[in-house]
Amino acid sequence: MSREPLLEVTNLVKTFGGFRALDGVTFTLHKGEIMGLVGPNGSGKTTCINVISGLYKPDSGNLRFLGKTIAGQAPHKMARLGINRTFQVPKPFRELTVAENILVVHATNKHTEIGDPLEFVGLKNVAHRKAGSLTSGQQKLLDLARALASGPSLLLIDELAAGLSPSELDDVAEKLLTLATRGISLLVVEHLLGFVNQLTQRVIVMNAGKEIFEGDLASAAKDERVVEVYLGR
């Protein structure tokens, strides 16, 4: 893995009303790296992805991608730059087929380095089916394929594991590891720490909009502040 920075997040703040959902978040993600973003409910993980993907504009702070300032750009511009994301609850075009759901993205974006995204996620055999008829696990894979179809160099993954069976989980973990070996960096928001552990050792732990730990998972599990926010001790 190269240590070249891909995404530099500096002192990111996002408020809703007076509430600071992100309260000065700073971290760097390197090219080809998988980093976990973990923390209790409401700690700001999805908001972080929402700001990086352009869904929300930050109140302050900076986002640099490949050395260029990108904070505040719209999602389609972020996708064009090479940043795409999955959603906690995927919302495919239910009346379109699986293949059409991908074409919608391909029509507006560039080609992918990973080949056919449906093939990659294992949905080629249901390409002709309506997206609304897929299981929730398959819809998550379709969402991943949709994000991959834009040819991202940074993929923000929001709770992909929830609702997947243990064998689907292993399969997805393997696919995400493959993406990293092909140079796609991943920021993985996840509650399931076993899944994070399969992907990476490096995690950021958030609580109340702030990072409270950065390092490997084993050390996180022994960190006093981390233990306190997870177990309320």
Ligand SMILES: Nc1ncnc2c1ncn2[C@@H]1O[C@H](COP(=O)(O)OP(=O)(O)OP(=O)(O)O)[C@@H](O)[C@H]1O
């Ligand atoms: N659009 C919004 N409007 C108002 N408050 C919001 C909005 N989005 C997030 N929040 C608030 O910001 C805080 C952080 O939410 P966020 O979804 O980022 O947390 P999270 O760590 O992803 O939680 P979870 O693990 O439950 O998904 C929460 O208190 C949430 O209610």
